[in-house]
Amino acid sequence: MKGTALVTGADRGLGLAFASQLASQGWRVLAGQYLLEWSELLDLARCHPKQIVLLPLDISSDASVREAARRASKEVKAIDLVIHNAAVSSPFKDQEIGSGLNYKEMIRLYNVNAIGLLRVTEAFRSLTDVGGLKRQCIISSEAGSIERSHRKAWFSYCMSKAALNMGVARLYEELRHEGYTYRLFHPGWMKTYMSGVRNDAAELEPHEVATMALHYFLTSGEADRRLMMSDWQGQVWPW
Secondary structure: OOOEEEEOOOOOHHHHHHHHHHHHOOOEEEEEEOOOOOHHHHHHHHHOOOOEEEEEOOOOOHHHHHHHHHHHHHHOOOOOEEEEOOOOOOOOOOOOOOOOOOHHHHHHHHHHHHHHHHHHHHHOHHHHOOOOOOEEEEEOOHHHOOOOOOOOOOHHHHHHHHHHHHHHHHHHHHHHHHOOEEEEEEOOOEOOOOOOOOOOOOOEOHHHHHHHHHHHHHOOOHHHOOOOEEEOOOOEEOO
């Protein structure tokens, strides 16, 4: 077996594709499970009973993340790779300033999309500190790029992804001296369930993006020497 990976938001879409491809490549996968009734992840676990470990995980909850880390420590001795994939969007994303912004909803997105990274990183340190690879991979977005994002409105999502990027930068400065390496990734416009239903108008299938992302995550290169964000085509993005 190649190693152990933790994938947050593994229920469907890109997270499910990560879990599936890693298991097929010989990894043991701790699959963060938020939608306990979602059948696709359950089916994947049945197909790979020795490699997929279902781990109930709500990255917006301190208690849930701590409990997930406790359960993980009963299953594995170390985690080599973490893919911070879980994120949410909002049905209010198109609200413009002056229309009565939903600030409670904005805080919800910030709590998941930005602070969730810190919760998971902190709670799982006892396992990642002893991992052989110490690789942290973060699914970001063009929406968080101050230079390149030109979306109208989308305050909650764009601001939460910009905060995520800053969180990665701060973790990088603190933990790279302990051997941690980082991969920040913009996946493009995918046919996923970010808005609650599958977006079939999008350009990319999750399994296609997962294949390209895992190549970036698992190979050595310039990203070992500096913090950078790459996209699904291998292009470096300003962020």
